[in-house]
Amino acid sequence: MRDAYSNLLVKNTLTPAARTATVNGTTVDRAEDSSHFQDALVVIPVGTVTDGTHTFAVQESDDNSSWAAVADADLQGTEPAVTSSTDETVYEIGYKGKKRYLRVAVTVASATTGGVYGAHIVLANPRVAPVVRN
Template sequence: MNDIYSNCLVKASLVPAVRTATATGTAVDRNEDGSMYQDALIVVSTGVITDGTHTIEVQDSADNSSYAAVASEFLQGTEPAIVAANDNTTYELGYLGRKRYLRVVSTVAGATDGGALAALVVLSGPRVAPVVRN
């Protein structure tokens, strides 16, 4: 099957929430159900950002234990520093690296009321298709 539903899987790293403090997202396994996805797109979506700066960082890991910031050469697009002027905005970042695990971190500075945001990882290009959904 060559359709998008059979070849993509969306996983939440940072679930939607109003954030006033730094948050580390849940790990996303690129080998979900043995599919070994070749491609990943990180989607950050904001709601109302009242105050503060919410700096997004994509991290990767080979072992789901030791995480590090993804080098800019392995990212398409720029990790955003989200402020109040960025209400209701969607950001997309392509991941070109080969590490198995990805997560998103939102580092918050200067927030009292904070801002609403979420980060999803869209996995595509599985070696085994169609995608298994749980």
């Protein structure tokens, strides 16, 4: 069971869409299906961005209620601020923290037509494998 399919689970936090406003992603539970994933990777695929600044932030929570920005020391890579000059890129950010719940939030400024993007959290290294898929 060392294959990727048995040890990784990809969850949407921001469903890919055209966006012009600030939004918080949906919660991703690292204890999904009793697998208790030890690692997480945030993947942000960006399509066309026509205007505005779209600033991404990885957030964490112990209780799925109180959210805080992840400290830079618990991230591998940098959270992007995307403009029309940086579109059509895939960003990857590693998470080294210990909180159970994760999500991606985006703050949008000066957007009329906005941009197309999403955010996914890849959960890895489950304590129980193979991963159960719904």
